[in-house]
Amino acid sequence: MPRPPFSRLAADLPDTVPFVGPETIERRLGRPFRARIGANESGFGAAPQTIAAMQAEAPEAWKYGDPENYDLRAAIAQHCGVRATEIAAGDGVDSLLGLAARLYINPGDPVITSLGGYPTFDFHVVGFGGREVKVPFVDYRENLDGLLAAVEREGAHLVYLANPDNPMGTWWPASDVSAFMDALPEDTMLILDEAYGELAPAGTLPDIHPLRPNVLRMRTFSKAYGMAGVRVGYVIGEEQTIAAFNRVRNHFAISRIGQAGAIAALGAQQWLRETVAEIITCRDRLGKIGRNNGLTPIPSATNFVTMDTGSNAAFARAILEALATRGVFIRKPGGPGLDHCIRISVGPHEALDILEAELPGAIAEAKAAEG
Amino acid sequence: MPRPPFSRLAADLPDTVPFVGPETIERRLGRPFRARIGANESGFGAAPQTIAAMQAEAPEAWKYGDPENYDLRAAIAQHCGVRATEIAAGDGVDSLLGLAARLYINPGDPVITSLGGYPTFDFHVVGFGGREVKVPFVDYRENLDGLLAAVEREGAHLVYLANPDNPMGTWWPASDVSAFMDALPEDTMLILDEAYGELAPAGTLPDIHPLRPNVLRMRTFSKAYGMAGVRVGYVIGEEQTIAAFNRVRNHFAISRIGQAGAIAALGAQQWLRETVAEIITCRDRLGKIGRNNGLTPIPSATNFVTMDTGSNAAFARAILEALATRGVFIRKPGGPGLDHCIRISVGPHEALDILEAELPGAIAEAKAAEG
Structure with a gap:
């Protein structure tokens, strides 16, 4: 049966999506992440006055x-x-x-x-x-x-x-x-x-x-x-x-x-300055967690730290998957020359506590799989 | 100086915008509308549980x-x-x-x-x-x-x-x-x-x-x-x-x-049924207000009533502008054969009270201008 034809541009587009959301992985795993530190969101949240302004606008x-x-x-x-x-x-x-x-x-x-x-x-x-x-x-x-x-x-x-x-x-x-x-x-x-x-x-x-x-x-x-x-x-x-x-x-x-x-x-802006300072403190801690686990954090000017695993893309992928099963959502770069790294967003201390607890086991699991 | 060229499609596009927002008119008039019944928004608002859900999600x-x-x-x-x-x-x-x-x-x-x-x-x-x-x-x-x-x-x-x-x-x-x-x-x-x-x-x-x-x-x-x-x-x-x-x-x-x-x-859904019933009651009242002012409301299956002014596009435009200066925001169809009509969204009774009070003066002003 003939169907309405897509435009020439649209007809040739792939069905790939830019990002898989953490919710998709949660549905696959059957449980929510305990630490959501993969999408470079800010677990430090929005300013209280921002949240209040949005709540006040909801009835409008x-x-x-x-x-x-x-x-x-x-x-x-x-x-x-x-x-x-x-x-x-x-x-x-x-x-x-x-x-x-x-x-x-x-x-x-x-x-x-x-x-x-x-x-x-x-x-x-x-x-x-x-x-x-x-x-x-x-x-x-x-x-x-x-x-x-x-x-x-x-x-x-x-x-x-x-x-x-x-x-x-x-x-x-x-x-x-x-x-x-x-x-x-x-x-x-x-x-x-x-x-x-x-x-x-x-x-x-x-x-x-x-x-x-x-x-x-x-x-x-x-x-x-x-x-x-x-x-x-x-x-x-x-x-x-x-x-x-x-x-x-x-x-x-x-x-x-x-x-x-x-x-x-x-x-x-005062809240922003304080929050950025807090993010930087936690960024430093995140780097230390990586180093303590044999990873090499790349200096970052953002709210995430990308870490060189010293291995290959499969190893990085294995860490990511092992962390996911442990309740920690992170991502990794996909490009050749970068894809042996993992990328972890800077979360507040509670999220980093969970990462700190789970990363050694995830790396061990990735090494075992490599072995 | 050469500039980056727009795409062939974008280069030819007009600078027109689909709609002028009521806020733009408010800025021009220097005061807010008292009755916002022009954009087919629902002045009856969202359901209380909808508003509560949005407010609860704001911190997330x-x-x-x-x-x-x-x-x-x-x-x-x-x-x-x-x-x-x-x-x-x-x-x-x-x-x-x-x-x-x-x-x-x-x-x-x-x-x-x-x-x-x-x-x-x-x-x-x-x-x-x-x-x-x-x-x-x-x-x-x-x-x-x-x-x-x-x-x-x-x-x-x-x-x-x-x-x-x-x-x-x-x-x-x-x-x-x-x-x-x-x-x-x-x-x-x-x-x-x-x-x-x-x-x-x-x-x-x-x-x-x-x-x-x-x-x-x-x-x-x-x-x-x-x-x-x-x-x-x-x-x-x-x-x-x-x-x-x-x-x-x-x-x-x-x-x-x-x-x-x-x-x-x-x-x-129960709220929706009740609200739609309320909108229909107010839609009937809106039609009556139009008829009482010599307009002919066109039967509507929506949350607005379009009314035939019995005159021309300039007259319809004059009513719209006279209402705006009186604090009432409405719109009108723009197409030939339709543009002698005005379009008024169904508001709650408070908004219709204002319309009812202001419409006679606005029509009189439009007629005087037609004069």
Whole structure:
């Protein structure tokens, strides 16, 4: 029987999904995780005033959220030192990455990114028919020179860089990122994913000004602000570029509760500083737990620590699976050259206590399986 | 200075937006509306247990929502009498319409819809390069025969029908819709938008079974369930069709709070029945208010009443603007043949009291301006 034909682009897309959620694994295992430290969520939670603002908005959520996100963009603009017209808000960076892909990719266009980089960016590039050209990490860092060379070799108009990086947690100082931007052709758009920016050491994020016509900087409330399940992110760019998001975005995408929560979160900067300090303390502890178990933690500017297992992808996978059966959810990088590592999100001490108790057994089990 | 080039599709898109939000008008007027009865939101609110569920989930929203929406889809499936694999959930019907457009439209493809129909569907069709062929309403109803004739004439693989309809509030009984589906070519996909389905009289929605390979039925928590600002909708279809949404959807799109709220809402069927009865009572009153002011309410199966002003688009626009300055937010249809009407959402009695007090003055002002 004939069926309605998919579009040429959609017909060829794979059925793969960017991430398997912890709930899927929980359903498979038949019990909930005791430590949820795999998706770089923040177990430190959102600020009390953020939670209160969302709860207070719940009875008002019969109304659509403001499709201009006016108050939210005003608050972000003030926070970042730009104008509201230089901000587009969206329901998370994932969504904004999809919109950017749609704005800039023709089927067949080369798009430059890192091999083993953020799967959801890959998902969107493939989804809009882009041809990904992937540059391997060097020393567990994104290869700025390599990315630039690929842009020039391919004549690419779109390149993606995460700084700090996911899944490795490494980073380049602002000066290197600025030099990268300076060297980029004027007609190549850089998507600079700064989702982990609030967690990075001072001097990691380049100055906002001057805004460049060929840079989009993406930020989120999902990580340091502890609002992953609320879905609010934003992108900073030159006014003319930002205006184009209106052509393709879902204008009512950000929930009313999310807008209220994000505005409250921006007002909680003292809480944010204290929470980031707490995350860094726990990040140090997480690294020690890894070292005590024979793993080599890679220096991190994020809320996760990726650890070199000193072995191979199968071994890393075995640790991950052994931890899952022990009630601990973690993830691992998937790219060649990175996939012998495991990636553990920084949880609060209670979560790390569980990891600390379970990691030795999981590693022993992985070694036995290797044996 | 050269800039990064937009994709060919994005470069040609207009800067128009589907809807101007009431907040935009409030900012222009410098004060909030006293009666917000323009966006077909439900001033009757969400169920108490829905609000409570969202508030309870707020502290948990540091976790991403389940990307499979497993529990939510299971609850919807049970509610609708289908399998979970026959449901895709999304952050509102607006988003699902965009995904369907992306799945089915090649640039240049004809897409059949009604002239003056849902602007957000138009936004998505244009956004993916479709060529819209618009069929005028007949007697304020979508023209089923005309839509079918256009499908056949154009060889279109995609057609959109809202039943009950927005912006007119009219509807076809299930038997006519079923006959329409029977007559549709097997390789033409029907998007059947049933956003207002819970508000329609019995016998309006065709049976769910048999599921057809060429029908996608869209429903939402935004209208009768009173959750517009939460962003949850779903689409029912054959398993093979539904699976394709995974290729293009934002897997983490539905907030954790939204998933919890929608599940609770499905459990509140007694509340829903009572609320729909209340909405229908107020819909009758809204019609009377219109008639008392010389307007002709069009029979409605929705939570709004569209009213024929007996004049022209300028007059309808003048009423709308006069009401806005009096603190009452309403909207109007934009399509030729419909645009002499105004569209007023059914609010609770307090909102209708304000409308009742302000409508005579607004109409007098519009008549004076017509003068």
